[in-house]
Amino acid sequence: MKALDELTFDNRFARLGDAFSTHVLPEPLDAPRLVVASKAAMALLDLDPAVAETSVFAELFGGHKLWAEAEPRAMVYSGHQFGGYTPQLGDGRGLLLGEVYNEAGEHWDLHLKGAGMTPYSRMGDGRAVLRSSIREFLASEALHALGIPSSRALCVIGSSTPVWREKQERGAMVLRLAHSHIRFGHFEYFYYTKKPEQQAELAEHVLNLHYPECREQPEPYLAMFREIVERNAEMIAKWQAYGFCHGVMNTDNMSILGITFDFGPFAFLDDFDAHFICNHSDHEGRYSFSNQVPIGQWNLSALAQALTPFISVDALKEALGLYLPLYQAHYLDLMRRRLGLTTAEEDDQTLVEGLLKLMQNSGVDYTLFLRRLGDESAELAVKRLRDDFVDLAGFDAWAERYKARVARDGDYTQGQRRERMHAVNPLYILRNYLAQNAIAAAESGDYSEVRRLHEVLCKPFEEQAGMEQYAQRPPDWGKHLEISCSS
DSSP states (O other), X not given: OBOGGGXXXXXXXXXXXXXXXXXXXXXXXXXXXXXXXXXXHHHHTTBOGGGGGSHHHHHHTTTSOXXXXXXXXXXXXXXXXXXXXXXXXXOSSEEEEEEEEOTTSOEEEEEEETOOOOTTOTTSOOXXXXXXXXXXHHHHHHHHHHTOOBOEEEEEEEEEEEEESSSEEEEEEEEEEESOOOBHHHHHHHHHTTOXXXXXXXXXHHHHHHOGGGGGSSSHHHHHHHHHHHHHHHHHHHHHHHTEEOSOOOGGGSBTTOOBOXXXXXXXXXXXXXXXXXXXXXXXXXXXXXXXXHHHHHHHHXXXXXXXXXXXXXXXXXXXXXXXXXXXXXXXXXXXXXXXXOSOOTTHHHHHHHHHHHHHHHTOBHHHHHHHHTSSOHHHHHHHHGGGOSOHHHHHHHHHHHHHHXXXXXXXXXXXXXXXXXXXXXXXXXXXXXXXXHHHHHHTTOOHHHHHHHHHHTSTTSOOTTOGGGGSOOOGGGGSOOBOSOO
């Protein structure tokens, strides 16, 4: 394991030059202090977990110190926000400190969010507040633990720096990790500003560093786009299968790697609601839960437009045509596994849709229903869960179909069924009210709840002794929390 001064930097994006980013130094936070750190994320950098408790750790990730090899840069990009194109966005409060490579040869971006003003702050103060930093940290690590592709979070550093939002809050920084922070909006920026040389340089950078296997194909750029389509189809299938709502699927929030990125007003479903809107600023419901699938395709179409200098329109359309079939295949495979099924039948889609419709109309907790469905045999489970539903006749009809389907699936013991289903159906998810409880404690100076919740969420499928309170349905107040984009 390494000490902080033993990290090895290789700042590949910074070497692209000033057309792609601007050199900016972080603005230090006052009295920086560690709120929470992820040992799993630290391991990606081969860091000794003990260094998180040192003063230099808080100083480095609170903007007071820099490695000599670091090259902090604010990236420039554009994007479609709620459907409308914004010609220039960029890192308004974030800095790419540099790229570190570990002993396995992996490169990881060190991206500091809340690092102060940049040329792209757009009249903002460049700061992030404690609540949003905690939410991003918890979400990043929770999604990873669920098997959903995501950026990672190394730590949150709190401070005494005052920051004004709807009220005065305290500034914080979150250090996030990813193999790249390049977005769809990077390609859009150089396409719409008519800078073909820079756009070609960016495309080469992404192809060489992140999709090198596509070099072996007859049309490398087309192969890369197809891979991006497939990755996004699989990621969004996992969002839908696990009830995750991103909330702000602007093209500048879409990673070129197909990972969940830029957490704002996200939420996991409590009661199943296909029309759930987690962002109270989304008045039209553009980014509602059910709209995430078509919006994923819309965003890929926007990226495709930006790639027309490299790929023919017909080839791009053909690649885009893969998105929905790939999504549907991934989603149905996940839902079969969540229902405890190991084989495929033609009517499985209607079995899933029938259950979700019943859950929608009865306000059934999405996560807990699927977890409890695997606690015992199908016959006993549906009998015990029946009272959660309003339409009892409808549920009884579904239950008969489900029991017959399970019987046809194969001959296995209840112990095998339980083990298989519990391996894919989490007991613990990041519910908004749990995050809010942890944030409220942290804002009063008590970080123990943030750290405890983080530890629970790192093992979402494993029943943890003494942690029953994290596996409960939310109280009524916890189902109606309003979350905005405000950081």
